[in-house]
Amino acid sequence: MLMMGKLGTLIHTGRFLLRRFSEPPPAVAVSVAPNRVSFHRFYSSKFISPLVSPFSSLFRPSALSSSAFSSFSTTTRIEVDSTEHEVVIALGSNIGNRMNNFREALRLMKRGGICITRHSCLYETAPVHVTDQPRFLNAAVRAVTKLPPHELLTVLKTIEKDMGRKDGIRYGPRPLDLDILFYGKMRIASEKLIIPHERLWERSFVLAPLVDLLGTAVDNDTVAHWHSLALHPGGIHQAWERLGGESLVGEDGIQRVLPIGDKLWDFTSRTHVMGILNLTPDSFSDGGQFQSLDSAVSRVRSMVSEGADIIDIGAQSTRPMATRISSQEELDRLLPVLEAVRGLPEMEGKLISVDTFDSEVASEAISNGADILNDVSAGTLDSNMHKVVAESGVPYMAMHMRGDPCTMQKEENLQYGDVCKDVASELYMRVRDAEISGIPAWRVMIDPGIGFSKRVEHNLDIITDLPKIREEMAKRSIGVSHAPILVGPSRKRFLGDICGRPEASDRDAATVASVTACILGGANIIRVHNVKDNADAAKLCDAMLRRRSSKR
Numbered sequence: 001m002l003m004m005g006k007l008g009t010l011i012h013t014g015r016f017l018l019r020r021f022s023e024p025p026p027a028v029a030v031s032v033a034p035n036r037v038s039f040h041r042f043y044s045s046k047f048i049s050p051l052v053s054p055f056s057s058l059f060r061p062s063a064l065s066s067s068a069f070s071s072f073s074t075t076t077r078i079e080v081d082s083t084e085h086e087v088v089i090a091l092g093s094n095i096g097n098r099m100n101n102f103r104e105a106l107r108l109m110k111r112g113g114i115c116i117t118r119h120s121c122l123y124e125t126a127p128v129h130v131t132d133q134p135r136f137l138n139a140a141v142r143a144v145t146k147l148p149p150h151e152l153l154t155v156l157k158t159i160e161k162d163m164g165r166k167d168g169i170r171y172g173p174r175p176l177d178l179d180i181l182f183y184g185k186m187r188i189a190s191e192k193l194i195i196p197h198e199r200l201w202e203r204s205f206v207l208a209p210l211v212d213l214l215g216t217a218v219d220n221d222t223v224a225h226w227h228s229l230a231l232h233p234g235g236i237h238q239a240w241e242r243l244g245g246e247s248l249v250g251e252d253g254i255q256r257v258l259p260i261g262d263k264l265w266d267f268t269s270r271t272h273v274m275g276i277l278n279l280t281p282d283s284f285s286d287g288g289q290f291q292s293l294d295s296a297v298s299r300v301r302s303m304v305s306e307g308a309d310i311i312d313i314g315a316q317s318t319r320p321m322a323t324r325i326s327s328q329e330e331l332d333r334l335l336p337v338l339e340a341v342r343g344l345p346e347m348e349g350k351l352i353s354v355d356t357f358d359s360e361v362a363s364e365a366i367s368n369g370a371d372i373l374n375d376v377s378a379g380t381l382d383s384n385m386h387k388v389v390a391e392s393g394v395p396y397m398a399m400h401m402r403g404d405p406c407t408m409q410k411e412e413n414l415q416y417g418d419v420c421k422d423v424a425s426e427l428y429m430r431v432r433d434a435e436i437s438g439i440p441a442w443r444v445m446i447d448p449g450i451g452f453s454k455r456v457e458h459n460l461d462i463i464t465d466l467p468k469i470r471e472e473m474a475k476r477s478i479g480v481s482h483a484p485i486l487v488g489p490s491r492k493r494f495l496g497d498i499c500g501r502p503e504a505s506d507r508d509a510a511t512v513a514s515v516t517a518c519i520l521g522g523a524n525i526i527r528v529h530n531v532k533d534n535a536d537a538a539k540l541c542d543a544m545l546r547r548r549s550s551k552r
Contacts, residue, residue, distance in 0.1 A: 084144045085184035086222045087152065088213060089114070090206055091139045092177035094127065096164075098137035099259045101176050103393065105159055106440075109143070112155040118142040119440035120209035120479045124264055126253030128205070129171035137264075139442060140181065140209035149183045153193050156180070181210060185225040196229050204248050207240045208256075212441075212479030219476070256482060259443065260351065260371050260395055267484045267524050271538040274310040274353065274527040275303035276490065279333045280317040296337045297344070304346045307535030310372070311347075312527060313338060314355035318376050318452075322405040327360040334361065335368055342369040353397070359384040366392045372445075376401055376452065378430035379437075390438030397486060398434060400427045400449035408453040419458040420465050423448050424472030431480050441477070445484040445525070451492040459494045463487075463514055466521035488527035489514040490534075512537045520545070 089109070093101040106116060120140045127133045145152055156178040163176040180195055188195040200206055214236060218224050227235025232242070249256050250268060257264040277299055279290060290296045300311055315333035316325055334354065341347060353372035354365040359382045362373050371394060378398035379385045389396045400423045402413035416422045431444055448462050448469055462469070466485065474481035489495065495510035496502055508530045515526045515534055519541035528534040 084146050085186075086117075086142065086144050086220075087114075087183050088181040088210065088226070089141050089143060089156065090177075090179045090181050090209065091141070092136050092179075092205075093175055094134045094136040095173050095175040097262060099262065099264075101163060102137065102139065104163060105176055105178065106141070108159045108162065109141075109155075112159065113147050114143045114145045114152070114155070116141045116143045117436070118213050118477070118479070119435065119442055120212035121482050122257050122259060122264070122442040123205060123208050123249075124255045124257050125205040127171075128203075133173045136205065138205045138209055140206075140213055142213045149180070149186065149188055149193060149195070150190070152183070153180060179206075181206070182226050182229075185222055187229070201230060201239045202243070204243050204254060207236070207243060208249065208254060209479075211236060211240045212477070212482065214478055215474065215476045216478065217475045258395055258445070258484060259393075265351075270542045271519050271523070272309040272525045273307055273531055273535045273538055274312050274486065274525055275300075275306075275308035275531045276527060276529050277303070277311055277313045277337075278317070279313065279315045279337055291333075293336055293340060297340050300341050300344065301346055303531045304344075304350060306532040308350070308531045310351040310353050310525070311341060312353040312355050312374055313341070313370075314374075315361075316356060316358070318355075318357075318405045320405060320409050324404075324406075327358050330356065330358060330361050331364055334365060338365060338368050338370065357381040357385070359388045363388045363392070366394055370394065372397060375399065376447075376449070377404070378427065379434060380430065386434050386437035386439060389434070393443075395443045395445060396434060396439050397445045397447055398427065398430055399447035399452065399486075400430075402426075402453040413453045414455055414458075416458060419454070419461045420468040421472050423462065424469045427469075428473050428476055428480060431483075432477075441479045441483065444480070445486055446480075447486040447488065450487060450489045451494060454494075456494045456497055459489065459492075463489065463517050464521070466518055466523060470522060484524040485522060486525040486527055487515065487518040487523045489518070490526075490528040490530070508533060516541055 091102055091105060095101075109116065118141060123138045125136045125138050127136060147155060160174075160176050160178055165174050165176055168174070179197070180193065181197070181200065183195050186195065200210075214223060214226075216237070218227065227237075230236045230239045232238035234241070248254050255266055256268055258267055259265070277290060277296060279296060281291060290299050303311060313334065315330045316322075334356075338352065338354065341352060351371040352369060353374045354362070354370040355374040355376070356362050356365065357375050357377040362375070362385060366373065366388075373389050373392070373394055374397040375385060375389075376399045377385075378400065380401075381404055401408055403410065407413060427446055427448065431441065431446065434444060435441055448466070450459050450462055454462070466487070470481045470485070490511045491504040491507040495507045495514065496504070499507065499510045501507045501510065511528060511530065512533050515523070515528065516537050519526065519538060526534055526538060
């Protein structure tokens with residue numbers, strides 16, 4: 001009763017405010033939440049409408065027509081409420097180092113009072129309207145801020161200016177473009193700011209990253225409001241599908257990419273092969289074979305000649321019951337080989353991944369030329385890992401595992417309901433932890449962890465139902481569901497159990513069969529010991545997928 005009494009007082013006050021300033025009134029944005037009514041009063045020539053709510057008729061927003069403000073303008077602004085609002089901001093760049101422009105923009109946004117919570121994928125897109133200019137890099141972020149809408153706009157315009165943007169040709173080249181797509185539950189129409197933009201729904205280079213920030217399930221009331229603005233029964237998802245949806249990616253001048261250094265990696269055009277280089281004495285398949293520098297370098301040359309796109313170097317065994325070595329011992333094994341491999345002429349255009357769950361090793365590896373950080377624990381075995389990767393700017397491979405190599409096959413770590421759903425849910429949460437720590441989703445790759453904390457039947461379920469993992473992740477984040485998927489069934493024990501092959505080196509045929517199923521199910525990267533045979537399998541699978549696509 002006390003709460004309803006306060007609510008009634010606030011509603012009465014709202015009516016008084018609307019009457020008091022009706023000749024001419026200020027623009028009023030009203031946000032209504034259960035048991036709370038908040039007023040925003042902006043004395044200017046703009047019009048900000050309230051969200052749709054059960055209380056909206058009490059405030060009669062239709063009475064606040066834009067014509068009522070046409071003769072009233074002043075720069076005075078009063079912000080009555082400091083509530084945080086969830087916003088969506090689009091990013092674009094086609095001048096200079098586009099990825100560096102994005103990184104700096106995110107840093108300046110954070111400093112300006114904009115707390116970023118989600119990132120889309122990255123898209124390289126063809127220019128529109130003015131076509132004689134470089135291709136754009138596009139993305140979007142979700143964030144929360146206490147800045148009122150026009151102050152947020154001012155902060156973003158200041159960032160653009162600080163990044164070198166100048167007045168020029170409309171739709172022309174620019175080092176940075178920042179646009180507010182949504183602001184809380186408000187519609188805004190003013191001379192300087194319109195939300196949502198009237199052409200939002202026809203621009204694929206904006207809708208693609210916008211959709212990435214959502215899940216197929218609606219996660220809160222603000223997102224529900226954003227869907228209502230799309231003017232389609234299916235909301236933003238239907239707006240995207242009406243343009244062509246996922247069929248546009250790879251076509252129509254839109255390419256989903258992952259940043260590696262100063263380059264953009266097109267991970268969707270074909271399957272990429274990662275060759276395994278173990279520098280350990282105790283790995284399950286090839287332990288002790290490549291401990292000398294010469295043998296390691298020779299092995300890398302061989303894998304590259306056989307078709308490897310990525311060399312994954314590991315100096316700490318992750319086989320079941322493997323003993324954890326010190327950071328220094330791992331570095332002593334790793335760094336000489338990493339330096340030698342980085343300098344090989346054959347590695348031109350190839351990538352180096354370092355397989356470690358130790359943040360100290362990760363930091364040194366990245367400083368010495370590693371392109372990708374491959375973490376079997378997704379950050380659970382070293383609390384500093386996400387911070388190191390976030391500051392480095394390298395892509396992060398997050399794998400699903402419960403426990404550590406010594407405990408992962410214990411009974412308590414092998415309990416699943418639906419293994420694909422459980423793996424998707426647990427892996428998504430680790431990716432979210434990484435994102436909150438500063439690793440954008442556009443730098444994340446995922447690995448369902450075949451052979452780690454899994455029984456034989458669990459591994460088979462993952463291999464045969466890989467799309468289900470993407471579907472489950474998409475319920476929470478469509479962007480994360482688009483992340484490159486790596487699979488690593490190579491020579492693992494479950495293949496020997498099924499085929500009766502106790503020796504790991506005898507499991508290559510079974511490996512080819514399993515990676516074939518994974519590629520046809522949507523895997524982007526295969527991590528293998530036998531590069532030659534699996535590279536051939538990948539080429540055949542890619543040809544079959546292209547043929548399937550051409551017949552649709």
